[in-house]
Amino acid sequence: MMKDEFLKKLRSHLVKIPEKEKQEILSDYVEHFQHGFHKGRTEEEMVRTLGDPRKIARELIADYHLERAQENQSFVSLFRATFTFLGLGFFNLVFMLGPLIIVLSVIFSMYVTSLILLITPLFAIEALLMESSLLEFLLRLLTSLIGAGVGLLLGMGTVRFSRTFFGWFIRYLKSNLNIIKGVNKHA
Amino acid sequence: MNVQFKKGVLTLCVLVLTLKKDRYGYELVDHISEKFLIAEGTIYPILRRLTKDGYFTTYLSESKEGPPRKYYQLTEAGKLYAEELIGEWETFNKGVDQLIKEGLDHDEG
Known part of the structure; x- marks a missing residue:
């Protein structure tokens, strides 16, 4: 060549x-x-x-x-990087794939849950339209607002958690580029 | 040799070589390959990664003799990183040395 x-x-x-x-x-x-x-x-x-x-x-x-x-903070890139590293012969990453998928699904379901909670006040409005009593409507509104609050907190928590996880996983991938560290971790 | 291990060692080598003075890519490759066998092309991705991580800054310099040179200069963060890796290497090296010694002693005794 x-x-x-x-x-x-x-x-x-x-x-x-x-x-x-x-x-x-x-x-x-x-x-x-x-x-x-x-x-x-x-x-x-x-x-x-x-x-x-x-x-x-x-x-x-x-x-x-x-x-x-x-x-x-792209999960697609994170996966791509992980797989390319696997292709390079960084086989210890195989053990990380399972946990990675689990954590990513937890993050995803937490986002979905917080989104659902956030839109619950809309259902209270639906109750008003269904000709129920004013008291019932207020009760529904109150509980749904609490739900939305919880959803908001959960959403904020999830954003934080996924950021932390991201940073951690990237550091882990990078530390793989420097195996001397891995070798003497216990020293 | 294990890819990961080699990468770690080569990272350490380029950092150490630039501690006292700026060097250009070919010079680094040349110095390292004098000491042991490497695929010379693997040094450039390492230099690129270290630059992107903020451990090196680069500048181009024309030279009277020969082609232009892209120089690598260690940043403050780079110096700290170099020290960290040297420390790790020393611990690792000491451990292996001890094991070799023990192995040889055992053979003879």
Whole structure:
């Protein structure tokens, strides 16, 4: 494989990465080749020592999704990063998939519950329309307002909880990039 | 060698090499690959990640001899991170050394 082929392969494997970032990445490798040539190295030898462009691309993609997840608090990116890391051979993450799915479903159901509670006052209005007594309506309104309050608190709590969880999980993924830490955790 | 382990070690290497002076990408690759065998292309993603995490700032510098160079300069956060990783490495290294010693002693005795 020659220089141009290496660069072409690297580019083609950098899927889902914005064009600007792709160019930044490729320019690092172009510079690498330039310096190597300057030192009198040959194209073939340089390509061989650079390593597999597919593996390099995967690593860059994993980092990209992680960064996305961090910036946008996007669960999709978090999943993508986790899976790309798995592809890189970070097999300890397999054990994290179960807990990750459970926590994400808990977060999701908490959001749904708080949303339902928030709209309960609407049902009280429905009671008024159904020709029930004023007392009954007020009673309903009162309980539903309490419900909405609880829903609001729950919603705020969930936002907080999911933020904390997000930060924690991203830190965990990042710590995987530095296994020395993992090795001597108990020390 | 285990991918994760190697990544951790390479991260430590680039941080340590930039402690005293700014260096450009090829220089870093060159220094590290002198010491042990690496896929040279894996250094650039590490440099990129460390830059995005705010441990490095970069600047481009033309040189009279040879192609332009993209230099990596450690930030304050980068220096702290380097120290943290050096500490971790030392603890780890000491442990392995002790185990090797114990293993060899056992063999001989």
